[in-house]
Amino acid sequence: MRIPVQINESSAEPLYHQIETQLRSLIVTGQIAEGTLLPSIREFSADLKCSVITIRRVYQDLENEGMLRTRQGTGTFVAKVDTDDREAYRKRIVVDAVRELLDTAKSVGYELSDLRELLDETLREEERK
């Protein structure tokens, strides 16, 4: 199987981090179902043109988080993600996005009060829809 992970070549984020974040998101959101057999480390690394060392690290990290499990001789599978994890993860994605927004606003010299006003306005617009 080919996993829809996309490396952004010019991103400042380290490779393993980009891959890990995207794979975690695919698992937590259920887009890759529990029990799915993932590609072998070599296959996945060839697909993404990165080294096996990077993929091994990603699989290892996600296994430690309980999202993957490896069966000797069979391969790496997606484990069951519990509901609490899923909720925590959803929150984390939004919190990260808000953080990013804050950084962007700061970098163009927006005051916090201006930002708050803008957010309120945007939310009101959304509610009117």
Next chain:
Amino acid sequence: MENAVLEWKRVVKKRDRMVLGPVDLKLYENYVTALIGRNGSGKSTLMKLAAQLIMPDEGEVTWYGQSYPQGLPTDVRASIAYVPENFAAEEDSLKMDDVAQFRASWYPKWDWQRFEELLNRFEVPGGKKMNKLSKGQRRKFEIAAALATRPKLLLLDEPSSGLDPFAWKTMMNEIRRCVDEDGASVLLSTHIVEEVRRMADYLVLMEKGRSLGLLEKDALLDRGREIWIGRDDELLAEMPGVVESAIEAEGMIRFVTLDYAGASALLDEAGVKPIRVRALELDEAMEHWMNGSLLD
């Protein structure tokens, strides 16, 4: 997991136009290592030593931790496949089938099915004499024969030269299969960035007969960044790993660092958010490495 397949220990070898070494280098099992460097930097010599086609003048080469100054034992030799850059003329007048028969008799794990399958996929016509094959066909024959031996150690000296894009892709897939399914280790010398991108786990850089070390490919990629920030000469002066910098506009500077972790920590500390950060392409990162500006 991290067993050394091959090791060059203080190896020196005098050649006609260059001296290799002293080289200290270790290759780990079940990885693909790309050997890069300019022409005449010693890549082929390093590889011939690994195939024991030549012996070191000083130092030693070890296979799986063993050195064999009296010659490689048959079983070790049969576990190594080597595709040279230039092919021996002795086989020129022989027929392909006879050459294959001969090789098969030397390699106990020779896989006829695999060999035929590869020749088919490479579209090499059968029954010809070796010297009637084109340069590309000859190379395809050699690659097929190397893979048919089901090697534990595969040495490829610029294997892609003369290959068409389809054969090139097949070759890469087959090498990968050999690493994945047979647990083989691969050393491959190449000038082709795309080959390094697609295949390599580790890189070894040769320069004027010396090895500049072994690096994990992704670590090299993760180190190099091009960064634009508001002009701050003092901050730039403190920035680690800078190999290039320029004033790009009134109040804006751009620099290239090979220590992104260090640079990024310093930027955070100074509270500076870059205007833009771009990762270096593999060839750019390799060039900086070749120029000797990579910090360890």
